[in-house]
Amino acid sequence: MDSAPPERDAALVAARQHFDGGDFFNDLARRVAIPTSSREPEHRPDLAAYLNAEIGPTLAALGYRWRCLDNPVIDGVPFLIAERHEDDALPTILTYGHGDTVPGMEGQWSAGRDPWTLSREGERWYGRGSADNKAQHSINLAAIGRTLETRGRLGFNSRILIETGEEVGSPGLREICQAETEHLRADLLLASDGPRFVRDHAMIVLGTRGVINIEFEVNLRAGAHHSGNWGGLLANAGVVLAHALASVVGPRGEILVSALKPAPLPESVRAALASCRFESCEDDPDIDADWADAQASAVEKLIAFNTFEILAFETGDPAKPANAIPPTARATGHLRFTVDSDPETFVPALRRHLDEHGFAAVTVRQAEMPIMRATRLDPAHPAARWAAASVARTCGHSPMVAPNAGGSLPNDVFAELLGMPTLWVPHSYGGCSQHAPDEHVLEPLLRQGLEIMTGLFWDLGESALAGEAPWLDAGRDPVRNPG
Ligand SMILES: [Zn+2]
Structure with a gap:
C-alpha cells in the first residue's frame, strides 16, 4: 500500500488523539447521561434537551446552522436539522442519527450499573443508547470535527438529521423529509447504526431488508363444542390453520410459496x-x-433470502385447555424480504395459494403495522466501491460490503424519497446487548470507527475539492443547495 498524503494522516492522528485523550469518552458520557427513552412519556422532555443542549451546540461549534423541528405526527419527539454550507459548487453529504433510546431498564444491569452513566470495564463502555445509536452518531460528528480542524474546511456541504423517535417506529420521519426536502437533499447518505457481522472486521452496509406482518385467521362457528359429543363431526380451526401454515413454510423454515421468495440475485x-x-x-x-x-x-x-417466521399462534385457550373443539384460530406471520421482492404481491399470492390448497376458510391480511420497504444500493455503484477503497486505506483490510442488513430501518426515506445512494458504516457488534440491560460499545471498535469515518469524510472532501466525485453516478449532477 502506497503512503497516504500527510494531511490525511494528520486528520487520522487528530482522530486518535481526540479518542485517546478522553474527549470522545467525555462527549459520549454527557450524551448517555440524558435519559432519552422515547417509549416513556415522562422522558419526552429529555428528547428535546438532547437536541437543544447537546447536539445543536456541538454542531454550532463546527460552523453549522441548526434548528429543532416539532414532529408533525406526535408531540414531544422533535427532529434536528443542521447545515454547514461551504460552496454552491461542492457536493452535499447527509448524515443521520437517532438520539432516543429504549427504556433504561434500571435495576436490571449487572454490577449495579446505572444505565445513564457511561462506565468502563476493560474494553467495554456500558450505557443505555451507547451502541444504539449515541456512540455511532457521536463518532460521525467527531470525524467531521477532525476533518474540519485539519483541513480548515470539509470540502463538501454537510447536512445532518437527528431524529428522536426511532425506537417508536420513526413517526414523522417521512413527513419531515417531505416537508424539508430542500434542506435534506444530498448526493450521498453516510450514516451509522447496527452491528458489524464480525467484530474485528470493518463493514459497509448498502441497504436494508423490508418487513411485513401478515395475519391469518380461521373462524368456523360461534362457540366451542364438547369433543366427546362433536369430535369427528366438526372441523377444528386449530388443525385447519396449522395445515394452512404448514403449506406456506416447511419443517425447516423453508418458504414453500414461490411468490414469497426473492427473484434471483443480481x-x-x-x-x-x-x-x-x-x-x-x-x-x-x-x-x-x-x-x-x-x-x-x-x-x-x-441478508440475501426472504425469511418467514410465525410470531404467534393461538387456538382455544393455551393457558387453560378445554376438552372442546376450538371454533377459531389465528396466527401472525412475519416476512423479512429483500428488494428482489415486491411486498404488495405477498398477500394476494397467499390468498391464491390458500385457495388452491383447499384452505378457503383461512383469511389472510396485512397486519396493522405498515410495511417497511427494502432498499439496496447496487454493490457495483461507484459510491460503494469508492467507500470500500477509503475504508481499506484507513484500516489496512478490505471491509465486508453487505448489500443490505438483515434488519430493517426507514432507509427508503433516504434512498427513495430523497433519492440518494446510502452507505451505512456500523460501529457496534452483535454482542452489544442493545435493547437489553448491559448495552455497551467496544473501545477498539469506536477508535477504529473514528479513524474510518475521518478517512471517509477526508476523502470525500479531497475528491470534491479536486472537482471530482468518483462516488457519484456517472452523469449525475451534484445537488445544488445555495446556502
Ligand atoms: Zn434500537
Missing part, C-alpha cells in the same frame, strides 16, 4: 456476498445449521 450482489461472513459472539445462541437451506451460508440466509 451478479453484483452475489459478488458482494462473497466478501461477507457472519461470526456469532459468546452469548449468542447456537446457529441451527440445517434451518432454511442447508446449502446456503449464514450470510446468504441472513
Whole structure:
C-alpha cells in the first residue's frame, strides 16, 4: 500500500488523539447521561434537551446552522436539522442519527450499573443508547470535527438529521423529509447504526431488508363444542390453520410459496456476498445449521433470502385447555424480504395459494403495522466501491460490503424519497446487548470507527475539492443547495 498524503494522516492522528485523550469518552458520557427513552412519556422532555443542549451546540461549534423541528405526527419527539454550507459548487453529504433510546431498564444491569452513566470495564463502555445509536452518531460528528480542524474546511456541504423517535417506529420521519426536502437533499447518505457481522472486521452496509406482518385467521362457528359429543363431526380451526401454515413454510423454515421468495440475485450482489461472513459472539445462541437451506451460508440466509417466521399462534385457550373443539384460530406471520421482492404481491399470492390448497376458510391480511420497504444500493455503484477503497486505506483490510442488513430501518426515506445512494458504516457488534440491560460499545471498535469515518469524510472532501466525485453516478449532477 502506497503512503497516504500527510494531511490525511494528520486528520487520522487528530482522530486518535481526540479518542485517546478522553474527549470522545467525555462527549459520549454527557450524551448517555440524558435519559432519552422515547417509549416513556415522562422522558419526552429529555428528547428535546438532547437536541437543544447537546447536539445543536456541538454542531454550532463546527460552523453549522441548526434548528429543532416539532414532529408533525406526535408531540414531544422533535427532529434536528443542521447545515454547514461551504460552496454552491461542492457536493452535499447527509448524515443521520437517532438520539432516543429504549427504556433504561434500571435495576436490571449487572454490577449495579446505572444505565445513564457511561462506565468502563476493560474494553467495554456500558450505557443505555451507547451502541444504539449515541456512540455511532457521536463518532460521525467527531470525524467531521477532525476533518474540519485539519483541513480548515470539509470540502463538501454537510447536512445532518437527528431524529428522536426511532425506537417508536420513526413517526414523522417521512413527513419531515417531505416537508424539508430542500434542506435534506444530498448526493450521498453516510450514516451509522447496527452491528458489524464480525467484530474485528470493518463493514459497509448498502441497504436494508423490508418487513411485513401478515395475519391469518380461521373462524368456523360461534362457540366451542364438547369433543366427546362433536369430535369427528366438526372441523377444528386449530388443525385447519396449522395445515394452512404448514403449506406456506416447511419443517425447516423453508418458504414453500414461490411468490414469497426473492427473484434471483443480481451478479453484483452475489459478488458482494462473497466478501461477507457472519461470526456469532459468546452469548449468542447456537446457529441451527440445517434451518432454511442447508446449502446456503449464514450470510446468504441472513441478508440475501426472504425469511418467514410465525410470531404467534393461538387456538382455544393455551393457558387453560378445554376438552372442546376450538371454533377459531389465528396466527401472525412475519416476512423479512429483500428488494428482489415486491411486498404488495405477498398477500394476494397467499390468498391464491390458500385457495388452491383447499384452505378457503383461512383469511389472510396485512397486519396493522405498515410495511417497511427494502432498499439496496447496487454493490457495483461507484459510491460503494469508492467507500470500500477509503475504508481499506484507513484500516489496512478490505471491509465486508453487505448489500443490505438483515434488519430493517426507514432507509427508503433516504434512498427513495430523497433519492440518494446510502452507505451505512456500523460501529457496534452483535454482542452489544442493545435493547437489553448491559448495552455497551467496544473501545477498539469506536477508535477504529473514528479513524474510518475521518478517512471517509477526508476523502470525500479531497475528491470534491479536486472537482471530482468518483462516488457519484456517472452523469449525475451534484445537488445544488445555495446556502
Ligand atoms: Zn434500537
